[in-house]
Amino acid sequence: MDEPTCWLCARRLGRRVEQHHPVPKSRGGRETRPVHPICHRALHATFTNKDLEKAGDNPQALARNPDLARFLAWIAGKPPDFHAPTRRPRRP
Template sequence: MDEPRCPLCGRILGTANIDRHHLVPKKFKGTEQFPIHKICHRKIHSVFTERELLDNFHSWDALRRHEDIRAFIGWVARKDPGFYARTATSRAKKMK
């Protein structure tokens, strides 16, 4: 059987540092959750506001098309599945 993979970065999910992500934020009545690496989840929320997630980035494909997320995926692809490091909030999000 194939091992589960992170829907954002595509790496094997593993068993350490796993979160759950709502493509439609809970704040906006989203209920479906997906297992995702903690570092990938933190990156999503460091780049986008809840409103941006609802309006424009409520699919894995839309998330992966964003320039910041593409760069992150390229970087994290070389890390072990259990890798975790703190994710800083982007300056663009702080300015909103």
């Protein structure tokens, strides 16, 4: 049996799992995807709901953002239940 993985970073999921709406509920989204809590926070710290709606169910499109790409490179070697405070990128 395959171990479940995070929708965003593709690492194995740990004990704590959150459900992310690729299309935000406020934009009519119903489907959810399993993500690490730290990945979920990084998504919402980096993107607006409008941005998330445009990307839809495509984590590769989101990963093209330089801030998220840096996060994904940093988190890649961390254990599944790793957590740290989430920094918000500076927005103009």
